[in-house]
Amino acid sequence: MEKEIVNKVANSKLEVFDLEDYFPKEEIVILDISKWLFEGFILKEKEFRDNLNKEDWSTYKDKGVILFCSTDAILPAWAYILITTYLQPFAKQVVHGNSQEYILLHYQRVLETVDYSIYKDKPVILKGCSKKAVPQSVYTLAIQKLMPVAKSVLFGEACSAVPLYKSK
Structure with a gap:
């Protein structure tokens, strides 16, 4: 009899924070x-x-x-x-500069409005692979928002995450 394959990631308390979810939707x-x-x-x-x-x-x-x-x-x-x-x-928004600056300003605004309480005392994975061009500086903003609430923060995908932060 074969063992049943169990998806440990799906059954874990790991929460995914995907910055792509907040990417600008406007043209x-x-x-x-x-x-x-x-x-x-x-x-x-x-x-x-x-x-x-x-x-x-x-x-x-x-x-x-x-x-x-x-x-x-x-x-x-x-x-x-x-x-x-x-x-x-x-x-919707006007920026003097370039696409990177536009996207960064967008994320600065949006990340201020996110309810981070759902990540309280939970392990969080800051999703690293995305189809959209999320600037690296946005990840810096996101980790600062997640650290005060999360139990731990990892970067990447559940199968190959890099530990970034663990609360004491």
Whole structure:
């Protein structure tokens, strides 16, 4: 008679914290502001404001927007701020920078709202393999949230986890 195969991982008290569950769901748009500059390089305030007024900002409704300039234009600090005032009523989130910065800011916001009490005094695995590009810095944020509540924290998959933390 053969022994029954038992899934010890499924029967354990191990909780999985998967950062991919919190990955941004909104469409992320990269917006190059050089299109509103004279010859792509020079910010002429009146012309710049006129161009912004002509834009249909509703096309960014419920989207994440990353603002950047593809040229070497020297821009005043208020240029990105002004564009944000147009986007804010529509966009889900606006970031001046790149995709990594957008995702990091998203996770900073989201990880503040998670109810970590479900991990209280339990072993937790911080899932390491993901299909989406979760920045490494987000794992640093997550471990700081898990340590005060978890009994222990491991990284990776249940079959090959690396111990990171154990409460005393």
